[in-house]
Amino acid sequence: MKEHLKHPIFSIISEIVTKENLESYVIGGFVRDIFLNRGSKDIDVVVIGSGIDLAQKVAAKAGNPKVSIFKNFGTAMLKFKDLEIEFVGARKESYNRDSRKPIVENGSLEDDQKRRDFTINALALSLHKDNFGELLDPFGGIDDLNSKIIKTPMDPMITFSDDPLRMMRAIRFATQLNFKISDVTFNAIKENKERIHIISKERIIEELNKIVMSAKPSIGFKLLEECGLLKIIFPEFQRLKGRETRNGISHKDNFYHTLEVLDQLVPYSDNLWLRWSALLHDIAKPNTKKFVKGIGWTFHAHNFVGEKMVPRIFKNMKLPLNEKMKFVQKMVLLHMRPIVLAQEEVTDSAVRRLLFDAGDDIDELMKLCEADITSKNEEKVKRFLDNFQLVRKKLKEVEEKDAVRNFQPPIDGQEIIDTFNLSPCKTIGDIKVAIKDAILDGIIPNEREAAYDYMIKKGKELGLEPVGKKKNN
Template identity: 55%
Template sequence: MKLYSDAALAKILDKPIFRQISASADELGLECYVVGGFVRDIFLERPSNDIDVVVVGSGIEVARQLQKNLGKNPKTGRWRAHLSVFRNFGTAQVKMGNMEVEFVGARKESYSHDSRKPIVEDGTLEDDQNRRDFTINAMAICLNNARFGELVDPFDGIADMEDRIIATPLDPEITFSDDPLRMMRCIRFATQLNFQIEDDTFEALERMVDRIKIVSGERIEVELNKIMMAPHPSIGFEYLQRSGLLQRMLPELSALDIVEKKEGRAHKNNFHHTMEVLENVCQHSDNLWLRWGALLHDIGKTRAKRWEPKAGWTFHNHDYLGGKMVPEIFRRLKLPMGSEMRFVQKMVELHMRPIAIADEIVTDSAVRRLLNDAGDDINDLMTLCEADITSKNEVRKQMFLENFRMVREKLTDLQEKDYKRLLQPVIDGNEIMEMFHLKPSREVGTLKQYLKDAVLDNRVENEREPLMRLLMERANAMGLSTEHQEQQ
C-alpha cells in the first residue's frame, strides 16, 4: 500500500478522461467524484479498469455532456464515445475503446426485509458513502476542477487498508441484513486482498447467515468463482466455513470438516485436506474448473465413510460417489451444466486412478486405460493427483511423487506412439451388430468391451485378424453365431 497526498492524487488522475469528466460536471454545475474500487486500488497499487463516478445530481446528464464534449469523428460522423443510458436505474455508461466509465447519481437507500432491491432516493455524497459496503470501498476523490484530487474518506478507509482490515462503514448487522450478498463480497474481498475481516463485522456476518437465502444462485456463483480465482482461495473457504455460509451453500463440503475417532483410531480432517489440495493446484494452474475439481475431489467421502475393525476408517468408492454428486452441486450453485461440469465430474471420478497406479508397479496396461478414460484432460488430472499428495510422511510422499513422474513418462511415451488413436478397436459396434444380426443391446456392449479390454491389456494387437479371432471365440462362448437371429 502507498499513501498519497491530495496533490499526488491529482497528478495520478491528471489524464484526459478525468479532465474531460471534470469539465463536463463543471459545465453543469454538479459535484462529481470517482469512487469505490478504482480509488481503493490506487492506494493498494493494483491495476483497475472499473471507473465509477458519482454525481451529486444526475449522473446521466454528466454522461451525456461528456459524450457531447468528446464530439464526433469527422470522418465517420459517429460519436467518439458510445453512451448507454439505464434510466430505470438512474445510471449511464460511457465507453471509449477499452475504457468504460459508469455514472450514477448520489443516492440513499432503504430496504425491505424480504428483498435485496432497495428503495432509492436522491442523496448527498455523504448519503452515497453511507450506503457503501465496506470502508475501503467508501472513499471518493473529487473531480471538479476547484477540488480536483481531494480525497473524501469519512470512514477512515485508508487506516483500514493500512491495517489490512475489511469493515463496514455503518452497523455491520444492518449492512448485511439490507443486502446479504455483501456477506459474500466481504469474504471475497478478504480473500482477494488477503485482508482480515474485522471482529465485529465477522460476528455480524455469523449472525446474519440465514439472510443468504434471499440472494439468487447466480449472484452467489459469481462471488464463489471470484473467490476460487484468488491467489489463495482457501482463505475464502475457511471464512465461509467458520461463518456458517458454506453449510448453507455447499453442505457436502462443509460436512468434511470433522474428525471421528473409534478404538483409538481417527481419520484426517478431509476439509483441511481439501484446502491443502486446492492451494497445491493453484500453485500450478489458473484453470477455474480444475480448481473446482480440487475443491470437490473428496466430496463423496462423507457418504463413503465406513468403520472396519481391521482396516479402521475407510472411504471406498468415494471417487465414484463424489462424481455422482457433482451434477446436483453444479445445478444448485447455478454453475454451467455443460462441458465445465463434465470436466469437474471427470476429475472427481478419476482422481484416485493415478494414485492406484503409482502405488503399484506402473504398467503400460494401466497407463493405457488411464489415458483412454482421461483423454485430453490427462495433464489436468495428473496435476490434481500430484496436488492430492499431502501426507506428512515425507518418505511416502516422495515415493508417490517419484511414481507419478514415472506415470507421466509412460503417458508421454504412449502418446508419442499415438496410442490414443489405437485404443479404439478396429472392429466397432456397428460391425458386431451386422455380423451377429443384433440390435443395440447388452450383448453388443459386452463384445465391444471385451475387444477394448484386450487391446488395453496388450493381449492382442489392434488389428483386424487377431481381433476377429478373439471376437468369434467370445461370441461362441455367449451362444452367438453369425447365423444368430434376434428373437422378435
C-alpha cells in the same frame, strides 16, 4: 492523486462538470486499487445530479461511444478506449426487510459513501477542476487499507441486514486481498448469516467462484465456515469438517485436507472447474465413512459416490449443468487412479486404461492428483511425487506408441452386425467391449487388421460364423 487521473476520460469528465458547475467523483474500486498498486479497468463515477445526463454528455465529447442506459437504476455505462465507465447520480438508500433492492433517493456525496459496502470502497477523488484529484475519505478507508482491515462505513448489523450479499463480499475481499475482517464486522456476519436466504444462488455462486479463483482460497472457506455461512450455502462441504476417533484410531479432517489440496493446486492451474474438482474430490467421504475392525477407517468407493453427488450439488448451487459439470464428475471419479498407479508397478495396460478413461483431460487429472498429496511426512510426499513423474513418463510413452487417448475402436457395431448377420442384441456390445479391452490390455495393437481378426475370433467363441464381407477402411 492527480497523476493517477491522467487517462483522457478524466479530462473530458472534468471539463464538463466544471463548465456546468457539478460535483463529480471517481469512487470505489478504482480508487482503492490505486492505493493497492493494482490496475483497474472499471471506473465508477458519481455525480450530484443525473448520471445518465453526464454519461451522454461525456459520450458526445468522446467520439460518441455507445451509452448503455439503465433507467430503473439511474445509471449509464460506456466504453472508452481500454476502460469501462459507469455513471450514477449520488443517492441514499433504504431497505425493506424482505429484499436487498433499495428504495433510492437523490443524495449528497456523503450519502453515497455511506451506502458503500466497506470503508476501503468508499474512497472518492474529485473531478472538478477546482479540487481535481482531491481525496475524500470520511470513514478512514485509507487507514483501513494500511491496516489491511475490512469494515463497513456504517453499523455492520444494518449494512448486512440491508444487503446480505455484502457478507459474501466481505469474505471475498478478505480472501483476495489477504485482509482481516474487523471483529465487529465479523460478529455482525455471524448474527446476520440467516439473512443470506434472501440472496439469489446466482449472486452467491458469483462471489464463491471469486473466492475459489483467489490466490489462497482456503482463507475464504475457513471464514465462511467460522461465521456459519458455509453450512447454509454449501452444506455438503461443511459435512467434511471434523475428525472421529474409534479404538484410538482417527481419520484426517477432510475439510482441512480439501482446502490444502485446493491451495496446492492454485499455482498450477487457473481452471475454475479443476479447482471445483479439488473442492469436491472427497465430497462423498462423510457418506462412505466406515470403521472396520483390524483395518481402521475406510471410505470405500467415495470417488464413485462423489461422482453421483456432483450433479445435485451443481443444480442446488446454480452451477452450469453442462460439459463443465461433466468434467468435474470425471475428475472426482478418476482422482484416485493415478495415486494407485503411483503406489504400484506402472503397467502399460493400467496406463492405457487411464488414458482411455481420462482422454484429453489426463493432464488436468495429474495436476489434481499431485495436489492431493498432503502428508506431513516429507519423505512420503517426495516418494509419491517421484512416482507421479514415472506415471507421467509412462503416459507419454504409451500414448506415443499406442495412441489410445480418446481412441475409438477400429471396429464399430455396424461392422459386427454385417459380419455376423446379427439383429441388434447384447452380443454386439460384448464383442465391441472385448475388442476395446484387448487393445487396452495390450493383447492386440490398436490397428484395424488386428481388431478385425480378433472380432472373428471372439465371434467364433460365441458360436457365430462370419457371413459378411470384410470392409476395407
